[in-house]
Amino acid sequence: MDLKRKLPIFIWATVIFCIKAQSISDSSNAFAIDLLAATSKEPRSPRNLALSPYTVWTLLSIIDEGAKDKTAKQMESVLRIPSFPDKAMFRNSFKNLSALLSEKDDGVNLDIYNAIFTTKAQELKTDFRDIAHKDYGVKIEPTDFSDTRTASDRINKYVASATKNRIRNFIRPDDVFDAEIFIVSAMYFKGTWMKPFNRSETRRDTFYDEKQNKLGEVDMMSQMGFFPYSRLEWIRGYAIELPYGKGDKMSMIVILPYKDQTLANMLNLMAEHPFSRIIDRLNKAKEDFEGEDVKVYLPRFTVKSDLTLNTVLEKMGMPDVFDASQANLLGMFPHYLYISRLLQRAEIQVNEEGTVATAASGASAVNKAPPPKFVANKPFLYFIVNKPAKSIVFAGKVSVPP
Numbered sequence: 010m011d012l013k014r015k016l017p018i019f020i021w022a023t024v025i026f027c028i029k030a031q032s033i034s035d036s037s038n039a040f041a042i043d044l045l046a047a048t049s050k051e052p053r054s055p056r057n058l059a060l061s062p063y064t065v066w067t068l069l070s071i072i073d074e075g076a077k078d079k080t081a082k083q084m085e086s087v088l089r090i091p092s093f094p095d096k097a098m099f100r101n102s103f104k105n106l107s108a109l110l111s112e113k114d115d116g117v118n119l120d121i122y123n124a125i126f127t128t129k130a131q132e133l134k135t136d137f138r139d140i141a142h143k144d145y146g147v148k149i150e151p152t153d154f155s156d157t158r159t160a161s162d163r164i165n166k167y168v169a170s171a172t173k174n175r176i177r178n179f180i181r182p183d184d185v186f187d188a189e190i191f192i193v194s195a196m197y198f199k200g201t202w203m204k205p206f207n208r209s210e211t212r213r214d215t216f217y218d219e220k221q222n223k224l225g226e227v228d229m230m231s232q233m234g235f236f237p238y239s240r241l242e243w244i245r246g247y248a249i250e251l252p253y254g255k256g257d258k259m260s261m262i263v264i265l266p267y268k269d270q271t272l273a274n275m276l277n278l279m280a281e282h283p284f285s286r287i288i289d290r291l292n293k294a295k296e297d298f299e300g301e302d303v304k305v306y307l308p309r310f311t312v313k314s315d316l317t318l319n320t321v322l323e324k325m326g327m328p329d330v331f332d333a334s335q336a337n338l339l340g341m342f343p344h345y346l347y348i349s350r351l352l353q354r355a356e357i358q359v360n361e362e363g364t365v366a367t368a369a370s371g372a373s374a375v376n377k378a379p380p381p382k383f384v385a386n387k388p389f390l391y392f393i394v395n396k397p398a399k400s401i402v403f404a405g406k407v408s409v410p411p
Contacts, residue, residue: 063196
């Protein structure tokens with residue numbers, strides 16, 4: 010095969026939803042905030058958004074292992090990960106983080122799967138194959154892409170299994186035409202609230218835009234209880250934590266802007282600080298205000314997003330890997346490759362019982378008292394986080410009635 014012929018890599022991130030781990034979580038969280046902010050700025054971005062930034066970050070971190078020169082530098086800058094020769098420490102930290110994320114908790118199911126479907130006609134480079142398998146837990150699946158129907162069926166079965174059949178018939182035979190590598194990252198998350206909402210308390214209520222104009226109505230869930238809650242003055246917002254399961258390992262953090270603040274400005278400010286600062290503030294509020302109730306109002310919502318992330322990632326600072334004339338992934342395959350498309354399908358469903366997500370600083374009384382109610386009746390951000398790792402696994406926004 011002609012070494013100079015540029016061939017596409019097909020990448021799909023499908024989502025339905027320690028000190029070393031903390032350090033690497035800061036990198037993945039910073040990327041998560043950057044990706045959410047950049048995606049929200051796109052002209053055709055949906056008003057309500059669901060993302061699994063962790064699966065995108067994981068995919069690109071794996072591909073970076075095969076990137077060279079300028080391509081690698083761009084990717085590592087955007088992903089906030091080290092370059093050679095510091096990769097060994099990063100890989101070890103990645104394994105520590107993966108172990109934390111895979112720990113089981115009663116009432117919580119979080120599964121993450123990564124696989125590389127590679128053409129039988131060419132071999133992945135041995136070093137890359139070994140690193141992908143040993144350090145990232147990636148299954149290597151030799152596939153005959155000349156038979157596009159069989160190849161697409163095989164990938165679809167993998168995605169359906171990984172997402173508990175919530176995503177089926179994910180790709181078509183045409184999607185793997187001329188493919189050399191097809192990379193899949195799939196996450197499935199299902200969590201029941203530690204304190205479920207009572208369905209009998211759910212009422213129709215008004216949802217407003219950021220200028221307090223009425224947009225429509227939502228099914229507003231509500232309950233009174235003790236939930237960690239705090240002002241986040243550095244981003245001009247309020248945050249509340251709603252835990253899942255019984256082990257207090259996974260939570261949804263909902264963030265509302267002040268009246269004179271917007272989601273866009275809040276995301277820009279969030280990018281200037283580690284997300285762990287928000288988790289630490291909520292942990293402090295949990296200690297300082299234990300037993301003090303908060304009245305929580307949260308809409309029942311379902312959000313589905315089908316996104317092509319090439320343009321977003323290019324604008325974030327990594328254009329070369331998507332450019333057939335510039336991409337250098339020679340550490341991955343024996344001839345030139347580039348990423349033709351990076352697509353993500355994500356879905357999240359939040360109701361009184363809990364959440365199904367799928368996809369192929371101190372506190373004081375001043376911070377706690379106002380407002381006595383947390384009312385999400387206007388645009389808000391949400392994050393599903395693993396608390397031991399302080400890591401974002403799912404993120405999004407609700408800007409209009411779902």
